[in-house]
Amino acid sequence: MELNDAARELLPDARAGRALTGPAWLVTAGEAPHPAPVGGAVGDRSFAARPSVLPDGGTVWWLVEETAYRTAVDELAAERGRTHFLTEASSALLASLNLDRCMEVTARLATEHLADAALVIAPTAARRLPVVxxxxxxEFTRGSVGEEPDxxxxxxxxxxxxxxxPSRWIDPATAPDWLVPEGFGEVGSLAITPLPGHGVPAxxxxxLRRAKHAAFTEAEETLAGLFAARAGxxxxxxxxYAEQNTISDTxxxxxxxxTLRQVEGVEFAGGYRPSTDTERVGGDFYxxxxxxxxxxxxxxxxxxxAGxxxxxxxxxxxIRNTLHALLPMAGDHATMLRLLNNAMLTSHxxxxxxxxxxxVRREESHVALRLTSAGHPPPLIVRRDGTVEEVDTRGTLIGVLPVVxxxxxxxRLAPGETCLLFxxxxxxxxxxxLGDTMFGDQRLRRAAAECANMPAEAVVERIQMVASQWIGGGRHDDIAVMAITAPRGAHLSAVNGRTRGRYTA
Structure with a gap:
């Protein structure tokens, strides 16, 4: 083997002679019966070696430096890995709007891609900080820490x-015991990054990395910051979402x-179904x-x-709050309706x-009612023999005209009879x-007639069931039903004094 000046400068340890000495990857390629192009590192530089076979059977190796190319390829691969990780993290984090679940996902992804262990700490107004x-x-741990963050x-x-x-500014030896997972061993390096939120820190x-692993590099800390931004x-x-959900639930x-119950010896029951299954409230009420x-x-x-x-x-x-405020004058339906109408006309x-x-009031075995409609379908009275009567009450809409x-x-309801409001x-x-026919008044009357002598709850359930069967999977407006029933027998007190009890026939 011979070495020119460039080869001697590049391979200072190589010696001229019959056998090739130098980098192992080049020596192996030179010993092959049919030399082929190879590549490898010489010190901190990368080279591609291409053979040229001489007439006498010898081989000349041409070394071309590819340090910049290899660096670019490695950086591209690393960037692709970082992008894949951040994409995976975004998908996993956006899969849930549960805070505890988000904290778990953050800790898991950080442990899989960034460190040997990870902790996520959420700020709170309480003295103890929640930690996942x-x-x-x-393995996950969940708890809280009462120590000061300082x-x-x-x-x-x-x-x-x-x-x-920067992690290099943090001495891992200062990590308190609650920070280090059980069985983790000696902490080699420690990095802490904020989780930025929407307007306030998240x-x-x-x-944490163990002592036998390399410390965090600047590039890794930058990646941790990008991940933390998504997690935050x-x-x-x-x-x-949790705060808005709490407000919404309230x-x-x-x-x-x-939920309706018996009041003063009279049965009350109600049922409500919003126009859309995804909604819980609507325009009907009782x-x-x-x-x-x-x-x-x-x-x-x-x-x-309306709506x-x-x-x-x-x-x-x-409307419900206004009616509640007008209860002292509930004996005069006309006055209540007039005041309610005024309140709606003056609103936006x-x-x-x-x-x-x-x-409604109980009179010995009967129940007396005074019924007033304001633009509403008149109630139905279901007698004991199955006869259905329409109550003779009418009135104008509320919130339209200056005068109602x-x-x-x-x-009067005898025992077993019901007043049906809907x-x-x-x-x-x-x-x-065919899915295009209205339920109508006559079908409602026939369904009500089947409810003679039924308790109030059974009446409501029956009307709702018949209407739902008619609707099927079609569209419908809000549905509200209320039954006021005169009990058929004496009401027996509950054993513990709190539950509803039962009736005797």
């Missing part, structure tokens, strides 16, 4: 959203129809107000606000409403064999 960790075995260098700053402290991410956004969205509880010192009768109200969904439900809430709402009011008119009717969502429900 994933150790080197992939005990961990850089943690307090990260929780406040400040830029991360928490902090702590990465997901955690912030999950926290915002408000929804006030808008949902109440309420039952127990007697008080100002008003000795039970007041039942069922109504329908559907949450916007209509907001107006139903206003442009919707109108219909409703029917029933003042109404006519009140009085009805919204037009029942009679105007479209369905049937």
């Amino acid at each position: 960790g994933c150790d080197h075995r992939g 005990t961990v260098p850089g943690l307090a700053e990260a929780l406040r959203g400040f830029p991360p402290v 928490g902090a991410l702590i990465l 956004a997901a955690m912030s969205a999950a926290r915002l 408000l929804m509880r006030e808008l949902l129809p109440p 309420d039952v107000h127990s007697p008080s010192e100002d008003f000795p009768e039970t007041l039942a109200v069922l109504g329908d606000v 559907k969904g949450l916007e209509a439900a907001v107006l139903t809430g206003k 709402h442009t919707r109108f409403a219909t409703l029917v009011m029933a003042s 008119t109404s006519r009140t009717a009085e009805v 919204t037009d969502g029942v009679t105007e429900a479209v369905g049937g064999p």
